[in-house]
Amino acid sequence: MRIENATLADGRAVDVRVEDGTVEAVGDLDPVADEETVDAEGNLLLPGAIDVHVHFREPGFEHKETWETGARSAAAGGVTTVADQPNTDPTTTDGAGFDAKAERAANACIDYGINGGVTADWDPDSLFDRPLFALGEVFLADSTGDMGIEADLFAEAAERAGEAGVPVTVHAEDADLFDESAIEGDLGGVGRDADADAWSAYRTAEAEAVAVERAVRVGGETGAQIHIAHTSTPEGVDAARDGGATCEATPHHLFLSRDDLAELGTYGRMNPPLRSETRREAMFERLADGRIDVVATDHAPHTREEKEQSLLDAPSGVPGVETMVPLLLGAVVAGDLTAERVRDVVAANPAEVFDLPRKGRIEAGADADLALYDLDVAREIRGADLHSNCDWTPFEGHTGVFPEWTMLRGEFVWDGEEFGAVAGENVRD
């Protein structure tokens, strides 16, 4: 197959030859006889995005999402590889838990990695016996699934991961620094009527910075590679960088702030919570200038029914795997970000941080994981148009550029209307 007349993120106009699922050549390529041609019409060709932080919920919470629906949502958003988190049922904290998840993940139409998690009753021996994508997210405070752990267990887990050469991804919040007084008293009604700003006041910005500092210190002491998940504050990003760790930021912490909570209510409750508009801007600045290594979604679907509760009863988390690249490209169209930055944070950098040599770049020898975008057709994001089992989005009404098509190892997994019968593989197998 020859993809003709594509524009790469760096502005180069090229043709791309794909053979046996691999990029064979990039450049000015003459057609060969009988070769299939795909006309890219000068549109932007990006490497398939790698979302290193999703919660596809299976096994255990199939009513929220499955590997089938989550992967389809990813593909329709230009994402061709995901890494799944361990707070499923059973938790992915021992060999059997890993195997149970691997069985379900085989239903995905995109490639994937499976993380191992840490709880007081985890079984590191059988867990590290499996091909882990990473150890994590290790919860330094409780979030969905109540998998928060104590400091000494974190140090022990980091030690094991360091020995095994497995990166550690950390949910960095310190519950000792949460402000309980913020969630006392009247928090309003349910769903959109709840006072969700109280959640941001409760899980303080300071709690993140302090936990990040602790995590990177443990990384230094144990030799483990530390990656801070979903940093929500500029202080958290700076502490990660200063400590020699890499960090990721979510689209919700880059495009939403506490100012949106009056409208979102419990639909905007997540951990770490939305921050002030000032902090959001400082996060976006760090995205644009390269201080944030990776954008990942923390795709955490919950049903409307679950969200339609009081602030304290509604679960934390928002979906996002399908809207990540579209939102970032919306920012490119608006002139706030370069296409090269987008390519780096969603593809090249995650491939480098998590050691995926065949992923994240459009060059000879790489997997032909590709997505094509027409920057002239930005459209309004609507939950009803998305393919996740979660039929709402916190980005309703935002502008996004969705892929014309998405390809996994040379096969169309999404053609803009339908999904192809493509089988995903574990990137660590």
Ligand SMILES: NC(=O)N[C@@H](CC(=O)O)C(=O)O
């Ligand atoms: N981010 C969230 O608020 N929720 C996540 C868990 C997590 O990443 O902390 C979930 O699994 O629902």
Ligand SMILES: [Zn+2]
């Ligand atoms: Zn988390």
Ligand SMILES: [Zn+2]
């Ligand atoms: Zn998460």
